[in-house]
Amino acid sequence: MLFFILSGGNALAHRVTVFAWVEGNTVLGEGKFSGGKKAQNAEIIVRDVKGKELLRTRTNKKGEFSFPIPAKTGMRIELIAGMGHKAEWIIPLEDIYDTPTIKNTRDSGTPPPAPPENTAPGQAAHPSVSIDPAQLEAIVEKAVTKALNKKITPLTGMVADLTQKGPTIDKIFGGIGYIFGLMGVAIYFSSRKKK
Amino acid sequence: MHISEGVLSAPVLGAGMALAFAGTAVGLKKLKEDKIPRTAVLSAAFFVASLIHVPIGPSSVHLILNGILGLMLGWIAFPAILIALLLQGVLFQFGGITTLGVNTVIMATPAVVCHYLFAGFVHKPKAISYAASFACGFLSVFFSSLVLGTALMFTQESFLAVAWAVVIAHLPVMFIEGLVAIFCVGFLKKVQPELLPKWSAARQQNTLAV
Numbered sequence: 418m419l420f421f422i423l424s425g426g427n428a429l430a431h432r433v434t435v436f437a438w439v440e441g442n443t444v445l446g447e448g449k450f451s452g453g454k455k456a457q458n459a460e461i462i463v464r465d466v467k468g469k470e471l472l473r474t475r476t477n478k479k480g481e482f483s484f485p486i487p488a489k490t491g492m493r494i495e496l497i498a499g500m501g502h503k504a505e506w507i508i509p510l511e512d513i514y515d516t517p518t519i520k521n522t523r524d525s526g527t528p529p530p531a532p533p534e535n536t537a538p539g540q541a542a543h544p545s546v547s548i549d550p551a552q553l554e555a556i557v558e559k560a561v562t563k564a565l566n567k568k569i570t571p572l573t574g575m576v577a578d579l580t581q582k583g584p585t586i587d588k589i590f591g592g593i594g595y596i597f598g599l600m601g602v603a604i605y606f607s608s609r610k611k612k
Numbered sequence: 613m614h615i616s617e618g619v620l621s622a623p624v625l626g627a628g629m630a631l632a633f634a635g636t637a638v639g640l641k642k643l644k645e646d647k648i649p650r651t652a653v654l655s656a657a658f659f660v661a662s663l664i665h666v667p668i669g670p671s672s673v674h675l676i677l678n679g680i681l682g683l684m685l686g687w688i689a690f691p692a693i694l695i696a697l698l699l700q701g702v703l704f705q706f707g708g709i710t711t712l713g714v715n716t717v718i719m720a721t722p723a724v725v726c727h728y729l730f731a732g733f734v735h736k737p738k739a740i741s742y743a744a745s746f747a748c749g750f751l752s753v754f755f756s757s758l759v760l761g762t763a764l765m766f767t768q769e770s771f772l773a774v775a776w777a778v779v780i781a782h783l784p785v786m787f788i789e790g791l792v793a794i795f796c797v798g799f800l801k802k803v804q805p806e807l808l809p810k811w812s813a814a815r816q817q818n819t820l821a822v
Contacts, residue, residue: 432706433616503616584663584704592699593656599695600652607645 433459435496435504436577439486439512440566446506447481447577448496455480459498465490466510486513614662614700614715615763617708624766629713635690635720642687650807654681655692659699662706679752679789680796682723683731683745684809689723690716714763722755727809734797735814741801742794749793753786754779 433456437446444463448456461482463471471487476496491510497503620628643651661675681689694716700706707715726748733744761775800807 432614432704503619505618588703589660589663592659592703595699596652596656596659596695600648603643603648603652604645607648611645 433496433498433502433504435461435494435506437494437506437508438573438577439508440570443483443485444492444494444508445481445483446494447479448476448498448504449480450498450502456496456498459496462495462497463487464493464495466493468493489513614697614707615711615718615760617710620711620714620763620767624763625710625714628711628715628717628763632690632694632713632716632720635687635717635724636694639685639687639690639692643691647685647688651685651688651692654685655696657681658693659696662700663704674785675792676719676753676756676785676789677792678719678723678756679726679749679793682720682725682727682752683734683748683793683797684807685723686727686731686809687724689727690720693720693723718756718759718763721759722752725755726752731809734801734808735805735810741797745793745797746790749789749791750786753782753789757782 433448433450435446435448435456437444439445446461448459448461450456455478456476457478457480459476459480461474461476461484463473463484465471465488471492472484474482474484476482489510490513492508492513494506494508495503496505658677658681661677663674665674678689678693681692685692694712697707697712697715697719698709701708701712729751730744730748734741736744757778758775760778761771764774765771797808805811
């Protein structure tokens, strides 16, 4: 109950959104209210595809949350901000399936490159020949993943901002136009009734 | 004030829809031709008002304007708010389609109540009329918070705690709404008093008094 009172200031806006993405073995995400305020200390409930609850957590002061991937299933992340505010985000199975495999190659990729350097002083004359293709692949993959992550992280932030954007001017004027259009229809019918 | 989808249980949603339907039916019956443009303008104002965020202290609040709507429209506030909420739901994803009925009841019922409480005082001398306008704007948000608390009560949250939290959270809005109501009524009294409710009755009284 205390939570509702604490988060009272936040729950004034009309819409809350939650956005989450997978990075390595963890799921990162953030919650925002319309108007750009962060959803602080809001409850996060993670369920699997069938609706079984996997774990609960809370957003921090910046409206962000993170948790390790609990299971290899699609996840539905619910954000509950109190006073009737709730939002959902779905992470499909493919997103999760992808990253652990990269993670695995990254993990198994790290040790192999080290031993050759240590154990092969005798072969130092032609080290480039001694790298076997599997190791090379692992190193390249690791480097690519690292570079990609660097490039993609800001993009993820941009997408998060986009999905949590407030109403745009065209929608506002569109709505006003709709209302006046309805007024026209109503006046038309009431004037026909008279005749 | 907008309850999101998936928060309330089906019976509450159903009851909200039934009440909103009944209120809208009454409102449409009272909607005479000369009131159609006024209804549309106020509905549009309500539609836009909730986009105006007023930064106060740590939180930002938005206007609701249901007091003014109720004061000027009475029962017609129901269809006006219903349409504005429908468009907010479709265009902005505020609230939602399933919760449309409940949200309409939350904001339109206090509007109608405030109409019957305060419409009679609008044409009284300045001080009384302004006090009534302020109370109208203030109390409409207050009552809305109570109705919101009632709707949430059925989903495991206890009424007192929720209603209290909602009222506290909306206190700044209540004051702003009261001031906005004073401004609107004061302006209309000067410019076009016939737009305000119970004008003909007030004019008769004035001519009798003179």
